[in-house]
Amino acid sequence: MIYDFLLAHAAENPVSFHMPGHKGAQFYERFGYDDFLKEVMNCDITEIVGADNLFQMEGIILATMAKYSKLYDVIDSYLLVNGSSCGLIASILACVGDYGKLIMARNCHKSVFNSLTIADCEPAYIRPEAIEEYGILGSVSPKEVEKAIRENPTADAVVVVSPNYYGICSDIEAIAEVVHKYNKILIVDQAHGAHLKFFSRFAAEFGYPKAAEDQGADLVINSIHKTLGSFTQTAILNVCSDRVDERVLEDKLQVMESTSPSYPLMASLDINADILFEHGEELIREWAENLEYFYEEAAKIKGLEIIRHPMLDRTKINIDMSAYDIDGNELEELLLNDGIYIELVTGNIVMAMTGIGNTREHFDRFLASLRKIASAHEYVGKEKSKKIQSHVFTRELERVLVPAEREYVHIDDAEGRICAQSIIPYPPGIPIACPGEVIDRDLIEYVKKSRAAGEKVMGMNANHQVLVGVVAPENEDMYDDYDDEDVKLHLG
Ligand SMILES: Cc1ncc(COP(=O)(O)O)c(C=O)c1O
Known part of the structure; x- marks a missing residue:
């Protein structure tokens, strides 16, 4: 079934504005890696002699790591085969002790929330700005970060x-x-x-935000697969300072990753590095110019709004x-009729994720579809009522201990109950409620x-049920009188 679906999808000649960034075989074929695509099954080996570990x-894997530390100009780069997810969890485990405290933005990916459970550590949330005009979340301010650190001086990271x-x-x-x-x-x-480093290096005049590696971060986790040219699941963890003990980090990485890392995946990271060394400038400039072209043409479509923000990565x-x-779901459907696949819908907004493998033809097909949609529909002026409320992700929910006994209840009956399993709209993969938070009507x-x-x-x-904690009658007082100072939060 999976195989049939994939072949049928490929035969449609779809345009991908979703992950991964390579956008299909064309990208490797362009640079002479057809042999890899043909031989991929024969490349699927284990740690035989000479294949490193x-x-x-010590050998070929170390050499690919060195290519990335050179590309990103960092101390060390680790290859990841379980996505950025495993890199994030390993980084947090390496920096925060058991029962420690982690200061984190409330719009972090679920892997960061999962690390709380694994490390048994407690979060202190930083609320990102809510951009009410679009119903989405924006930047985290340095002021909020400082406030969180002052309020949580024992936090490690x-x-x-x-x-x-x-x-x-x-x-x-900052x-x-x-x-x-x-x-x-x-x-x-x-x-x-993952691409920002190369936009700064090769296309600085287009004004994209700088990479975190160039702004003083200690550990930076990049999903190479999302926007650059490697296979899904591949990522790179960059170590940019000596504040983290790399021996501990390496130990946590082996905890989090498969003991059978895929060689085709690692080879795709190696190929991506070589393509960036040899053709990076040409590819990044093409990408930036295609985006400029797209935005210029899209601006001519009456009533089509593109979100703006001073800190936006316009890829x-x-x-x-x-x-x-x-609305966003209807727009996704209309684009699909023309074979255009996008990444994410939030309220009225459709997010098309461009990558290093997108060609001018892809942007032209996207524009043609948008023009067709505009001309087939009546212009009624801006409809604000359908946008989603971003405040559901930023407001503070009451938090308590998760009782050991749990039960499933219908979502309609969950108000006031203690969430026992994260509830995560996906995408974007940000938990809307975490274990221990009390579910509310919003x-x-x-x-x-x-x-x-x-x-x-x-x-x-x-069946629209969620897992909640069951409070024994003898413990009800404890939950009524919950006091932040008295109860050690357990996010289990
Ligand atoms: C913000 C964010 N961080 C981390 C991840 C995890 O990345 P990966 O899929 O490479 O594990 C995602 C996945 O979509 C994400 O959106």
Whole structure:
């Protein structure tokens, strides 16, 4: 079934504005890697003599790591085969002790939340700005970071996501300055921004945000697969300072990754590095110019709004066509009719994720589809009412201990109950409720709306049930009188 689906999809000649960044075989074929594609099964080996070992690198894997540390100009680069997810968790485990405290942006990816459970550590949240005009979350301010550190002086590390899913970056330079003033470690989830280093190097005049590696972050995790040329699941963890003990980091990486790392995946990281060395400038300039062309042409389509932000990585194209009374889900559907596959829908906004493998033809097909949609619909002016409320992700939920006994209840009956399993609209993969948080009405309404729109919500089963804690009658007082100071939060 999976195989049939994939072959049928490829035969459609689709245009990909979703992950991964290579956008198909054409990218490797262009640079003479057809043999790899033909031989991929024969490349699927294990740690035979000469093949090195991901967890004791001395040969060919070490050589590929060196290519990345040179490309990113950092101390060390680790190859990851379980995505940025494993790099984020390993980084946090390496920096925060058991029962420690982690300062983290509330819009972090679920892997960061999962690290809380694994390390048994407690979060202190930083709230990113809410961009009400678009109903999405934006940057994290250095001021908020400083406030969180002052309120949580025992925290070991700070994690922020930059760029976020929509491409909005934070001022990492200023954040790093604050974090280091208090002797903490800064981990940046740059899963969506692996390309930024190369935009600064090869296309500086286009004004893209700087990479976290160049702004003082200590550990930076990049999903090479999302925007550059390697296979899905491959990523790079960059070590940019000596504040983290790399022996501990390496130990945590072997905890989090498969003991059978895939050689085709690692080879794709190696190929991507070679392509960047040899053709990086040509590819990045092509990409930047195609984007300029797209934005210029899209601006001519009446009523098509593209979100703007001073810290936006414009490789993410966020489009709003609500002026035609088309919401995000409807726009996705209309684009699909023309074979255009996008990455994410949030309320009225469709996010098209461009990558190093997108060609001018892809941008032209996208533009043609948008023009067709505009001309086939009536222009009614901007419709604000359908945008989602970003505040559901930023408001503070009451937090308590998770009782050991748990049960499934219908989402309609979950108000006031203690969340026992993260509830995660996906994408964007940001938990809307974490274990220990008390479910409120806004959350229930948001989740129901998402499901009704056909979106995925992890943590809610097919019968629309969620897992909640059961409070024994003799413990009810404890939950009524919950006091932040008295109860050690357990995010289990
Ligand atoms: C912001 C963010 N961070 C981290 C990740 C995890 O990356 P990966 O899929 O490479 O594990 C994602 C995945 O979509 C993400 O959106």
